[in-house]
Amino acid sequence: MNLQNGGRDIPVTSTWHDLGPVEILKNSPLQEISIDGTRIALSFAEGEFSAIGGVCAHVGGPLGAGTLSGDEVVCPWHYFRYHRKTGICRLGESHEIAVPRYELKIEGEHLFLNLAALSPGKPMGEYHGSLTRPIQREPGPIRIAGISTTIMTPGHPRYSTSEDLLETALEHGRAQLQAETKTLRLRDLHFRPCEGYYSKSVHACLWPCTITRGDKNDELSQVYEALIYWADVILIATPIRWGAASSLYYKMVERMNCIQNQITLHNKVLIQNKVASFIITGGQDNIQLVAGQMLGFFAELGFLFPPFPFIAHSLGWNAENMERNMKYVQRSRMLRQGARELVRRAVNLSRTLVESPLCESEVERAGRKASPAEG
Numbered sequence: 001m002n003l004q005n006g007g008r009d010i011p012v013t014s015t016w017h018d019l020g021p022v023e024i025l026k027n028s029p030l031q032e033i034s035i036d037g038t039r040i041a042l043s044f045a046e047g048e049f050s051a052i053g054g055v056c057a058h059v060g061g062p063l064g065a066g067t068l069s070g071d072e073v074v075c076p077w078h079y080f081r082y083h084r085k086t087g088i089c090r091l092g093e094s095h096e097i098a099v100p101r102y103e104l105k106i107e108g109e110h111l112f113l114n115l116a117a118l119s120p121g122k123p124m125g126e127y128h129g130s131l132t133r134p135i136q137r138e139p140g141p142i143r144i145a146g147i148s149t150t151i152m153t154p155g156h157p158r159y160s161t162s163e164d165l166l167e168t169a170l171e172h173g174r175a176q177l178q179a180e181t182k183t184l185r186l187r188d189l190h191f192r193p194c195e196g197y198y199s200k201s202v203h204a205c206l207w208p209c210t211i212t213r214g215d216k217n218d219e220l221s222q223v224y225e226a227l228i229y230w231a232d233v234i235l236i237a238t239p240i241r242w243g244a245a246s247s248l249y250y251k252m253v254e255r256m257n258c259i260q261n262q263i264t265l266h267n268k269v270l271i272q273n274k275v276a277s278f279i280i281t282g283g284q285d286n287i288q289l290v291a292g293q294m295l296g297f298f299a300e301l302g303f304l305f306p307p308f309p310f311i312a313h314s315l316g317w318n319a320e321n322m323e324r325n326m327k328y329v330q331r332s333r334m335l336r337q338g339a340r341e342l343v344r345r346a347v348n349l350s351r352t353l354v355e356s357p358l359c360e361s362e363v364e365r366a367g368r369k370a371s372p373a374e375g
């Protein structure tokens with residue numbers, strides 16, 4: 001039997017295993033130990049060792065690589081807290097999950113662990129929420145979700161060039177193309193920024209998003225609902241801020257990592273046969289860079305694009321006269337016409353895809369994401 005503890009071989013006796021010299025093990029308040037594939041979170045505090053299972057009952061985070069806070073082992077992935085002696089993690093008043101706990105003894109100068117657990121684990125169980133229902137297009141007219149990413153002071157509406165053109169496009173969709181439309185203004189939604197679980201492990205980034213699962217007040221679920229279930233076409237409008245899309249746009253797309261990650265992890269493409277188009281306006285330039293990012297990101301999610309998938313406007317580097325910029329857009333018949341033609345192209349493509357879907361079930365992965373996640 002091959003046991004590992006920091007790369008050292010550990011002698012084996014029945015279910016008791018020698019973890020090594022107490023004096024060395026004392027030096028780490030929390031460490032991960034692996035015995036024949038069983039991961040243990042070994043802690044030492046106030047002169048006493050404790051051992052509990054090292055695999056978080058939530059979705060498998062490495063507890064031994066977390067932190068010790070008082071008598072609690074804090075999972076490094078989503079910060080669930082387990083009592084280091086009982087292995088219990090309380091989630092609210094009446095709900096608890098647990099990892100196994102193990103018996104320890106000191107003989108001579110060595111610490112021993114009995115791999116026959118004193119208590120079993122209690123797993124979290126599968127998450128069920130509205131965003132886990134099967135993805136199926138409901139019959140009916142083409143549905144367009146307009147997403148405005150511009151920021152405004154609450155209670156003080158101002159004219160927005162990108163939102164004006166978005167409303168023009170949606171109005172055309174309703175009145176002339178017989179589409180259903182809805183508008184989501186990100187500034188009206190309360191949602192938390194992505195907390196970077198993916199940066200710890202690809203397996204720590206979940207669908208539905210970990211924040212959506214745990215925070216009932218987080219309203220990005222409205223955007224997920226529109227993108228994954230309701231809409232055939234999404235139309236995203238952004239201003240240009242310092243050469244990039246708005247900060248709210250980035251706050252939204254970072255939270256969409258969990259959609260893309262399903263392709264990497266499970267070869268599961270949540271977005272199929274859907275169309276994306278963009279409206280980009282700014283006092284200053286950088287339209288091509290902003291459009292390039294948007295096209296690249298939404299292509300990675302699985303969206304398809306009509307010919308000429310964005311319209312844009314900017315006054316340019318030497319024309320920083322914002323009053324003039326607003327008047328220009330308000331009066332521009334060309335831009336308004338461009339917004340109508342953009343939505344028409346998007347709806348035409350969407351109609352074709354509804355009649356003969358391009359992706360029926362499995363979609364080939366491509367690009368960098370052709371490589372499955374390791375581990």
Ligand code: FES
Nearest residue numbers: 056058061075078
């Ligand atoms: S809190 Fe441990 S895996 Fe989520």
